[in-house]
Amino acid sequence: MPVTTPAAPSSAPGAALPQDFDALLREDSEIAAVLLGELHRQSSTLQLTAAENFTSPAVLAALGSPLANKYAEGYPGARHHGGCEQADAAERIACRRATSLFGAEHANVQAHSGSSAVLAAYAALLRPGDTVLAMGLPYGGHLTHGSPANFSGRWFEFVGYGVDSESGLIDYEQVRALARAHRPKAIVSGSISYPRHPDYELFREIADEVGAYLIADSAHPMGLIAGGAAPSPVPYADVVCATTHKVLRGPRGGMILCGAELAERIDRAVFPFTQGGAQMHTVAAKAVAFGEAATPAFTMYAHRVVAHARVLAAGLEAEGFEVTTGGTDTHLIVADPAPLGVDGPTARARLAVAGLVLDTCALPYGDARGIRLGTAAVTTQGMDDADMARLAVLFGTAVREENDIRAEVRELAEEHPPYPG
Numbered sequence: 001m002p003v004t005t006p007a008a009p010s011s012a013p014g015a016a017l018p019q020d021f022d023a024l025l026r027e028d029s030e031i032a033a034v035l036l037g038e039l040h041r042q043s044s045t046l047q048l049t050a051a052e053n054f055t056s057p058a059v060l061a062a063l064g065s066p067l068a069n070k071y072a073e074g075y076p077g078a079r080h081h082g083g084c085e086q087a088d089a090a091e092r093i094a095c096r097r098a099t100s101l102f103g104a105e106h107a108n109v110q111a112h113s114g115s116s117a118v119l120a121a122y123a124a125l126l127r128p129g130d131t132v133l134a135m136g137l138p139y140g141g142h143l144t145h146g147s148p149a150n151f152s153g154r155w156f157e158f159v160g161y162g163v164d165s166e167s168g169l170i171d172y173e174q175v176r177a178l179a180r181a182h183r184p185k186a187i188v189s190g191s192i193s194y195p196r197h198p199d200y201e202l203f204r205e206i207a208d209e210v211g212a213y214l215i216a217d218s219a220h221p222m223g224l225i226a227g228g229a230a231p232s233p234v235p236y237a238d239v240v241c242a243t244t245h246k247v248l249r250g251p252r253g254g255m256i257l258c259g260a261e262l263a264e265r266i267d268r269a270v271f272p273f274t275q276g277g278a279q280m281h282t283v284a285a286k287a288v289a290f291g292e293a294a295t296p297a298f299t300m301y302a303h304r305v306v307a308h309a310r311v312l313a314a315g316l317e318a319e320g321f322e323v324t325t326g327g328t329d330t331h332l333i334v335a336d337p338a339p340l341g342v343d344g345p346t347a348r349a350r351l352a353v354a355g356l357v358l359d360t361c362a363l364p365y366g367d368a369r370g371i372r373l374g375t376a377a378v379t380t381q382g383m384d385d386a387d388m389a390r391l392a393v394l395f396g397t398a399v400r401e402e403n404d405i406r407a408e409v410r411e412l413a414e415e416h417p418p419y420p421g
């Protein structure tokens with residue numbers, strides 16, 4: 001990344017700094033400089049990484065709270081440590097808010113991350129060696145969907161479904177045929193780059209036909225689901241795994257939803273099977289985020305995120321990018337920059353020089369990589385449709401290397417501080 005300035009930002013986004021930041025500055029100037037440098041990077045470049053967002057100052061306050069000191073192995077009312085009254089209260093509130101927000105019977109909010117949530121779901125439902133049908137990694141499946149470098153690929157037999165190379169859409173007839181041929185113990189919906197809504201009803205039907213569990217790995221769309229801007233897998237899936245960061249805008253962490261009959265198995269699969277003590281400051285921050293996500297303001301936010309992604313996707317097509325599936329229903333856009341004469345990694349590098357931060361990802365066809373981006377963070381910053389149209393033009397300019405647009409991107413970022421002071 002080109003931005004290395006460790007100096008404090010001029011338009012001090014003070015709300016992002018904990019009250020006692022001065023104490024850190026006095027005690028450890030080396031790490032304080034890193035944190036200020038990151039604050040500067042986040043407020044002078046644009047964060048288009050599809051999985052990123054800006055949590056509220058209230059979430060950051062919970063993360064920096066004394067609950068960070070508390071050990072609370074176990075579950076509320078049944079802890080292996082003393083002094084858990086407040087930790088119990090935080091977790092009960094988080095679970096109550098999660099079940100109410102998503103209309104689920106049971107919530108586990110202890111999973112340390114999205115990957116830990118998926119590991120626990122597999123641990124609750126499967127035995128090593130079982131067959132699992134999930135989106136293949138070359139099409140946008142997550143590491144936990146059978147990568148040989150991950151526990152999932154090591155301990156389970158994964159069969160991968162794909163997307164149609166023309167339409168970029170999941171080929172449900174292929175999913176059904178693979179399910180019939182391999183009789184998996186579980187089918188996983190969810191992806192790191194699929195810009196459309198999975199058909200949960202159809203996934204359920206296929207799972208029922210072969211007697212498989214349906215696990216929805218909904219880390220990306222969970223915030224859209226909370227805000228009513230995407231369909232919910234909760235009525236269809238046996239287990240729903242998600243992250244609480246990404247569009248949901250909470251702290252980095254995982255969560256699991258399920259019906260009452262699987263509640264105990266899921267809880268035991270998180271603790272003590274795959275984790276020790278929960279991070280209670282994160283659990284409290286998850287509660288704060290669930291509270292925020294239940295507000296009308298968040299519903300508006302979620303719909304705006306999708307509207308912005310559609311404007312940006314259309315703008316990118318107008319600039320010559322090939323947008324997979326022809327657009328998006330979510331926060332997520334996958335685009336092939338090949339018509340502009342470069343591949344994904346080159347486009348990403350040119351965009352990074354311009355201060356536009358995003359990832360590369362696999363495309364539905366061929367071996368070349370495209371770019372993957374999302375509108376969750378820039379929407380939190382208060383950008384509007386016109387800003388999205390302007391961003392699309394900036395993308396074209398940067399990737400074609402027509403002009404140095406770094407100053408313009410910096411200006412756009414500074415007009416919309418993530419943490420107005």
Ligand SMILES: *Cc1c(COP(=O)(O)O)cnc(C)c1O
Binds near residue numbers: 115254
């Ligand atoms: C982000 C994501 C995860 C993993 O989340 P981590 O918190 O990074 O472990 C798992 N599955 C899917 C589909 C994701 O998008």
